[in-house]
Amino acid sequence: MHAWPASEVPALPGKGRDLKIHDSATQGTITLAPGPVARIYVCGITPYDATHIGHAATYNAFDLVQRVWLDTKRQVHYVQNVTDVDDPLLERALRDGQDWTELAERETSLFREDMTALRMLPPQHYIGAVEAIPGIVPLVERLRDAGAAYELDGDIYFSVESDPNFGQVSHLDAQAMRLLSAERGGDPDRAGKKNPLDPMLWMAARPGEPSWDGASLGRGRPGWHIECVAIALDHLGMGFDIQGGGSDLAFPHHEMGASHAQVLTGEFPMAKAYVHAGMVALHGEKMSKSKGNLVFVSALRRAGVDPAAIRLALLSHHYRADWEWTDEVLAEAVARLERWRAAVSRPDGLPADALVEEIREALVNDLDAPGALAAVDRWVDAQNASDGDDESAPGLVSRAVDALLGVAL
Template sequence: MHAWPASDVPALPGKGRDLRIHDTATGGPVTVDPGPVARIYVCGITPYDATHIGHAATYNAFDLVQRVWLDTKRQVQYVQNVTDIDDPLLERAARDGEDWTGLAERETALFREDMTALRMLPPQHYIGAVEAIPGIVPLVERLCESGAAYVLDGDVYFSVEADPHFGEVSGLDAEAMRLLSAERGGDPERPGKKNPLDPMLWMAAREGEPDWDGGSLGRGRPGWHIECVAIALDHLGMGFDVQGGGSDLAFPHHEMGASHAQALTGEYPFAKAYVHAGMVALDGAKMSKSKGNLVFVSTLRRAGVDPAAIRLSLLAHHYRADWEWTDQVLDEAVARLARWRAAVSRPDGPAAQDLVEEVREALSNDLDAPAALAAVDRWAARQESTGGTDEGAPGVVSRTVDALLGVAL
């Protein structure tokens, strides 16, 4: 599966700072110190509806991670999946009387268009669950052979007790996990499971649903968590730098994925840091496909909203914060974009290099994009008050905003 075209990232003078970021597993900040190649895995969409602002906010956060690393003169190895076979996709296709593969292809194509418009840096490896199935099956077979998995009425389940580190990603107690499991695709009430929290690795073929050859597992399709594990292990290996996604993925998805990988390899940890973005609400409730309270990026673009303004509306909120989308949020971003573009139309002046360092400092401190925006705001205000008459290095500010914040002025 192909990703989307990459926008150029301008090179800035000097060198950026190492990233200090909040790790869900430890509950506090950690300094991520990759080698020459930084490795990141971000969980992708289930393509049964268009990209909404909540999606965009999550991918914006991890786009910033990449930009901070690139500014330290590292290479970045970025992997993202597409869950192009799952119950919600099949349910939406059945509801609309549409072929599920056509639905997945159409919505994935629209996601690519939205990511391109928002100048999100693409992954080097963009992998669909369906294309990953040949690599998933051997992993499930290995877990069965080692005793870390078991069969229940033809379905294969992972035993969470096979991983001594289970629970360390989310830090939740068993009751909280059980409640979230029931809400987020698990089946804790199914009779016969060794532990109510055990997640499915391989679903035996169901009548009327797509299935694939699972070798010794029989025909069926993969569970949600093992999909990402197979892709991450194949392209990044164990101990990669950042596992990313929305905060609703900490449990069960990232918790289970870590345990799958650790049980498979006998190594720990799956990822060095687990980083989660907050949720975006609309009309007082989290944006959700199931609730239908969504603001779509593509709808805003069709209405003539500049994608740079959409991106600035995301950057105005700290990535870990839960926040609410309103017309005012967008109006403020549109006004900010206009001020910045007016400011960079004047000569930069000597303060431009100082601004580069301010933005670097803000982003290295747990991706504090609001602080970075405030620094540019102050510079723009000075430009307006002085008329931008100082001689300087034209373009430093616009290159900084482009390279570190992904906003084209």
């Protein structure tokens, strides 16, 4: 599966600093100091109802991570998956009378278009669950053969008790885990499981549903969590720098994936930091596919909204915050974009070297994008209120906003 084209990231004078970011596993801020190549895995979409603002907010957060790392003169090895076969996708295709593969391909293509428009830097490896199946099957077999998985009516389940570190990503108690498991794709009430929280690794073929050859597992398809584990281990290995996604992935997805990987490799932890973006609401409720209260990036673009304004709307909220999308949020972003573009369109201006450092400082402190926007606002206000004579300043501001915030002025 191919990703989307990369926009050029302008080079800036000087060098950025190491990223300090909130880690869900330690429940505090840690400083990441990757080697020459920083490694990040971000969980991708299940391709239906793409791309809504909640998606865009999540991928915007991890795009900022990439930009901070690139500013330190590191390379970034970024991997993202597409869950292109899963129960919700099959259910949507059945509901709408569509072929599930056509639905997945169409929505993935739309997602690529939206990511391109929003200037999100693409992953080096963009992998679908279906194409990852040949690598998933051996991992499930290894877990089963090691006694960390068991069969139940042809399905294969992972035993959470096989990982002594289970629970150290989300820090939830058993009752909370059970409730979230039921809400987020698990089956805690299924009879015969060793532990209600045990997640499925391999689902035996069901009539009328797609299935693949699973070697000794029989025909079937992979569970949700093992998909990301196989892709991450294949392309990044253990101990990569960031495992990222929305806050609704902390449990069960990231918790279960970490346990799968840790049992498979005998190493801990799977990732140095587990980073989670907040949820976006609409009309007082979390934006979600099940509720249908979605605002789509593609619909905004068709309505003539500049993608740079959409990006500024996302950047105006801290990535870990839960917030609400409103017409006012978008209107403020459109107005900000106009002010910024007017300020950098002048032939000269106020010196901007200090501004570049302010943006850098804000972003390395847990991706404080609102703080970075406020710094640019201050420069713009001063630029509009006085005459400057630095001919290089407007261009430097444009390059900095592009390189560090992904907004083309």
